[in-house]
Amino acid sequence: MNILYGVQGTGQGHISRARAMAQALAAWPVDVTWLFSGRPREALFDMELFGDFVYRRGLTFSTSAGKLRYMSTTFNNNVPRFLQDARQLDLDAFDLIVCDYEPVVARAAAKARRDVIGIGHQYAFGPTTPRAGTSWLQETIMSRFAPVTTPIGLHWHPYADNVLPPILDLPPLALEQGEHMLVYLPFEDQKAVTKVLQQFPGWKFVQYSPALQNEQQGNVSLRKADVTGFKQHLATCSGVICNSGFELISECLQWRKPVLTKPLDGQMEQHSNALALSQLGYATTIASLDALALAQWLAQPKVTANIQFPDVAAGLARWLAAGANTPPEDLSRQLWGARALNLIPAPRPGAPLGVVA
Known part of the structure; x- marks a missing residue:
């Protein structure tokens, strides 16, 4: 089975998830082509795990001094180049198309009328997911930036039946409370x-x-x-x-x-x-x-969570290698299991805990 896996590279978190997925998928008889976009190619580091990956400029967000800058985002993106890259991306060789909020793969799949599986945090923002700082513009950007036909969200709580726990890229290191x-x-x-x-x-x-x-x-x-x-x-x-x-x-x-x-x-x-x-x-x-x-x-005493997430990357790799033929809702129930009922408290109304005013 041949899989095209697009990854948004603006934030390092998307690439961390991709590392975990690459290791998990290596255990299955699948060939994965990785496509990264969203930051200059020379700014990508420690990418050996992804082999001869494909790079496209894609779309990104501009920030400075801790703030998202809409004007510079508009001028720093090359929309005609993005549209051309999506139009020229050949999907015929791939049995499955997967997207972690990567717009070139998402748009190419939409133009080719191909199904695309979205795996990422942004796909967890359904009607029951907590929202703050929102606006019509930001809601529109989130929904249209990298649209998919099968959204699989990742979050810290099962806010919807298509939401899985986080994908973790953690090496087997000894944990300490250092200085x-x-x-x-x-x-x-x-x-x-x-x-x-x-x-x-x-x-x-x-x-x-x-x-x-x-x-x-x-x-x-x-x-x-x-x-x-x-x-x-x-x-x-x-x-x-x-x-x-x-x-x-x-x-x-x-x-x-x-x-x-x-x-x-x-x-x-x-x-x-x-x-x-x-x-x-x-x-x-x-x-x-x-x-x-x-x-x-x-x-003050430090707030910590008493939770251990399951191996989501392994579960998703198994699901993809089998052709992604079962509903994501089944995968969600399997991966949350007792955690959804016992270990993760439901969000509490009223004043939130652990906020510095």
């Missing part, structure tokens, strides 16, 4: 983040970003993004400070790492994630990273 806090805020001004962290000389921070170079600045260890080093620091940290993307926080929940999270300003998905985390009691959310908010979090 350092891990900081990953790639959409923020990195110098501003470092200055906030340096106001707490009694704490050690390891700050990762693709924009940084390896160096020590007082109590802050700056690290250029790399998968191996990041996962090692994640396994041994005492807590994580991050934006409200889905994948990293899912890994923190699995490894029981306390999380302080700031959603990307103007990004509905991240604001909605922050709301869900607050309702579930899984993390502490803040509107902006400043010394007061960080001091409050460092001084």
